[in-house]
Structure formats: structure tokens, C-alpha cells
Amino acid sequence: MSILDTSGSGKKQAHSPEYYRRRRQQLENGIIQKRHATSTKNNIGKIKRRWTRHCEYLGEDPLQFLVAVQKGDVMVFLEWILDNSKIKKFSSLHENWRQWCQLYRKAVGRSLHAKSCQDINDYMKEHLVARYNLDMSVGEKPVMNVDDLYIVLHHHWTRDATPYPDGRQIIQLAFLLLVSAYTASRPGALVYVDQNERTNIQHFFGGADENEEDEEDWDLREDDLKTLCYGQISLILLPNPGGLRDHLVMEIDLKHTKGHHTKPKRKIFLMSEVKQPVFDVIVLVLTMAILDDAFSANIHSVEDVFMARVSPPRRSVRLKFKKDKLNVPICRQPDSYYSGMTTHPMKPLRYHTYLYYLQRLSLSVGMIRAMKPYDLRRGTGEAVDKTASLPLLQQVMGHVYASTFQKYMNERVQTHVQASFLGIPSEDALMNILSHQSRYIDPRAPSKYDDLPESKRTKLSNHPEILKLQQMRDALAQEAKELYGSMKNASGTKIGELKAKADAALRAAKKNLKEATFTGARNEFFDTIDTLEINKQLDPSLLDMKQDTYEPQRIVHRLKERRRLADLMQIPCQELSEEDDIMRRVVLINALIDLGRVERVPSENLVPKKSAQDTITNESQEASPDEPTGSEQGFSPSPEPRDRPISLTTRHCLFCVFEPNYQCYFASARKAREHFEKHLRNFKRDQFISCPDKFCGLAFRGHRAFKSHAEKVHSIRYFTEAQRIKAGL
DNA sequence: AGACACCATCACATCAGTTT
């Protein structure tokens, strides 16, 4: 920075004495408004809506009523909330009250009188709790420790059969799990929490409005996505003289922590390579960076990375990312941006999607409750608590008061009190097992509805309520057909709407019932399994029989990339020689890169369902499981030069055929057409569309011309005679 | 065989509301 800069960039300007006098006046009368975070604004907006509804009900003007509010009014409001909501916990009521206070302060400009607050608090605690039977308990606080995380990750890589939109999502999920464990961060620091970032509440009551105008500049800045982006991580090489390659470490700079714009506080975490492949984040980061082509140096493969060395006089070398990648989120959202669901090049992964994957995964692991991102945070906190000093723990957790951490503690007392009293060594190992999630894990528990036995599932389809709703819907559909010819014509009419409503009701009822049977079965499993096991062992008639030990069902992934990784991730982490270690890493990362390039992960669940005779054909299946039977029909998008334009069946997509790794073959020509037209939607009416077949090398103006080319040259006949005539082909 | 309308289901997305 030069000296000149200091004068140039500052926005200081001279004001007249008049200005300061006016300003003083303003400040005297106004109130200092807190700059709330977006999520707080949203919260205040919600309470405002409630207040308005309440006032409407009473026939009062919301703002005037708020300004002139008496403590009795607030009490009545709180009661009204309880009458008109599903609140069960005291904490929720309390939160409503706190948020109402924020609203009051914002609109009226001062806080409610302390005495009134006290009274209202008492009223809630003494009265409302009893009357509405509010739950005062605090929920349990599950904690994930290393062993738990290991089980989850191991399952994720080797045994998980849940579908993902593309390969990258699999990598991202593992990355997120590891980073949350290694940084104890809240999920909001890593993924995009929609509601925390976007606010659609324009104004609050009263004079606070004019204060809001300066917000645009920090709310709408596109380049500052509140997610973990490449700019926040740095990969650094540190010299390792005498070794075959240098040390590779990573720093993660977490910016988006709770309250980060009221008191910004950066936290930088160091991560290094580890021996167990499952626990290595750096491997995953390298993979994603290579996939995104993010290095500004000419690094395009793992081998390139491992070849780079620190040479004197440098003491470290940073593997910098390209400028335009710095604001690209590392974990991104699947989206139908191009065709089918694939990871979007820019959109950050949404919290909800992350949570969804996490729940699916943890249920299929066999955990008793689906894990939540906070479980990992608590687990890391606990681990840090054991090894580091209190100030450090506070820094890691981002707590202002050390006491906050107590709220995170598991209800199980984390020390062997009995041992201390008796003066004997504490049974740490036992304690450890007891207080963590893995103790409950049972992979045999049903992980989704389809795992339930047939008998349970058939009950659903002839459940009286479902039948009733079904009849209602069918009757309406019938009526609509008679009146309007078809359902399509009936849409928008009263009957049509009624039918849609009946449809929705049926769907909801079905879903609820499914959910209930599933959780019921799952709970029952975990309730009875202990006793069942013991009884089985004690049963004399079974004693001589060979104890049927649990054989995990072998999972053979259909996707060869997934199969390969399943093997690689399981390689035991013995002491490898340095060369072997490098080799292993290179192989692993390359396998990960291949997985990340897969654009469509086939559903693993379809395989066993196909037929009962699968057992016979199993061997042949295993030999080539990645060739869905008969789907390729001898067609392959060969890279060799052709002597004529490509000719496709009616079930291929002309665009996708040229995409590497994309093997789509549609169930019917109509589906192919729908898909094909989705590509076309990316082009404007008469934009030039160039033919994906390089052989043609032609571009066509407009959809029509392109379609006609596709039909004539590539023999694609997605369109029916009628459609063709209509389109003039 | 294939064109078509209709329907069910999957795999999420969205948003208001509840809890920590």
C-alpha cells in the first residue's frame, strides 16, 4: 500500500456545522438500531406476521396497538399464540416472547419496562406452562465421536446404496462430514442456508424503515456467497527434505460463523494428511480442485501436485487457486441446469440437501436416530475439551462464554465418578463406548420404508382411510371426465380443483401412514432387539446349532467407480513405505476423480428388485454389473472418426450421446423426446443451435430447423406424425 | 408396434413454523 492510498480511498468529507447540529438532533430523538443478521430479521418478520394476525382478530391496528401495548396485551398475545399453533415446548414460547421484544424495540424505539417483562416471564412460567402443559425438558444431545464418524464414513464409501444425482455429491458429503468434524463448525459455515441469507421482509413497523436502505450493499453482493468457497482454503507445501515428496497441509478459513457480521472473527484451522483414507480431507479437496480445474498453476492431476516441491530459498509453497475460482463454492447443489440432475457450476449446496443426504446415510448405517450436523460439532467440542485449554475450546466453538459449552454436553456424565471415589483407575474405554452413538448402531434395522416386509406394506393399500380417500378421488375424476371429456380439460374448473385437492389429501395421508409404519417398525426393532438377541442365545434348542453370525449383505455397486473406491477405502492403513503411500494416494485420488466425473449415479436399489431369478444370473451379473442389460443395444458413442453423421435410435438423446460418461438410454421414445426438448429450452426461439455431432459441424437457426436436421440426418424420430405435420418437418 | 392420456412414485424443493 502506498501513502497516496490512504487519502484516496477513505470516504471522509468535511461537513458544515449545520450538519452536525442536525445530526445531533437526529441522534437525540432516534434510537440506535441494532444491525440484525438476516435470520434475525426473518425471525422478527415472522413474529410481526403473527402480531398482525392477532391484531386483525381483535380488530386493532397492529402498529398503534403495539405502541400502546400494556403487559396484559402481551400476555394475551402469548396465549393466543399457544391457541393457534402447534407449540409444545416452553422454549418455543419463550423464543416468541423474545422475538416480540425485538419487534417492539425496533418499532417503538425502546424496550418494554423491566417490571412488565418480569411479570410476563412469570406469567409464562407459572401460568401458561401449566395450562398448556408445555414441555420444559431439554432434548438429548447426541454426540458423534471418531468411532461413530468412522462407521458412517466407512458405510458411505463401501456399503451405501442410496442414489445420488452424480458422483460429485458423494465426494462432497464425505468432505462436509470431515470438515464439520475437524472444525466443529456449524453447518451454516459450510453450506448455504437459504433462510439465513435471503430476506423478503421489506419493512418493519414504525420509523425503523429508513434505516434499512444501506443494507443492499452487503445483502445483494453476488460475489460474497456465504458458503465455503475456494478462496477460504489454502493448500500449502512444506519442505520435507529427504522425502520423496513434500508435506501437504491445508488451512481452512471459516468466515461465516454465527454472528459473523456483528463481530467478525476469523478462525483458521489446520489440516494435514492422514494415513486412513477415510479420514483424509486433503485427498478430497485435491480431487474437487482438480475436477474444477481450480489451480492457477498448471496442475491438472495428482501426479502434478505430488511432483511440486519447495525449493530454497522458499520455505513453503502455496498451491494457489485461480482468481475466478475463489468465489466458487466447494460444495455445490445438484441442479437440472444442463440436463438431468448434475452438480451446478456455481450454486452452493443447500443446507437442506446436505441434511437430507445425511439423514438418509445415517439411517442406512443403522443409527438409532438420524444424525444431525450438530452432533459432530458436539463431538469435536468434547474431544477438544479433553485435550486443549479452555480458551482454545472457546475459540474453536466460537463461544463468548465458557459456560455455553455446557449446553453442548451430553447428559451422560463424562467421567467415571465411581472410579474417582474408589480411587481406582477410571474405565475410560468403557465410558467412551457408552457415551456415543455407535453403541446403538444396528445395520439390520430397516432404513427405509421399502425395507419393511411385504406383509406390513400391503396393510397400507387397504387401510380404510386410504380407501375412502381413493374412492373420493376416483369419483371426482370420473365426474370430471364425464363433464369435460378428460382431466386435462377439467383443470382450472371447480371439479378439477376438487380433484386436485382430493389427490393432495390422498398423497398426504399415504405419506403419513407410510412414515408412521416405518418409524413404528424401526422403533420396534430397536426396542426388541436386545431381548431378542439374549433369548436367542439362551434358547437351548438353538444351542447346538451353529450360531448364525450376522453376515453383512454384500453390496456390489453397479457403478464401477463406486466399486473401485469401496475397495480402495478399505485398504488397511498399515505402515506403508513412502513410495507405497504415494502410490496409494495417487490411485485413490484418481479413482475419486473418476467418480466425480460420473454424471449419473444409477440407483442401486433397482438391482435386487428386478426379478427373483437374480440369484441364478448373479455370476454373470457380477462379471459386468455396469452394463444394464440390453440398454446399449450395440450402440456406443465411439470416439473414432466416423465416415457419416451419427445415427441414433429413438430412445437416445442427440445432445447427451456426446457427453463423456453419460450413458442415457430412455425407457421410451416419448421420454427421450421430453428430455431432448429440455435441452432445446436452453436455446431461444431462433438462436443458432450447433449440432453436437462434430461430424456435421453445422449450426441451425431455430428449434424447427434443428429438429428437422436431427430427424433427417441423425434419424431421430421422437415426434409423432401429427406433431411433425404441425411443426412442418 | 407405437401413440397417447392418465396415474403413481421417486426424489427432492420450498416455506412456514418450532426448537436449540
Add this chain to the structure above:
DNA sequence: AAACTGATGTGATGGTGTCT
């Protein structure tokens, strides 16, 4: 200041019956 939950909605996909 967030994290999490639950109800409801939706587009893509695949199946079925009917007509031609």
C-alpha cells in the same frame, strides 16, 4: 442467531390401458 421439522408441492420418470 441459527438449526431443525413437517406439511405440501413439483418435475422427472416409468407403468398401464386403450385406441389405431
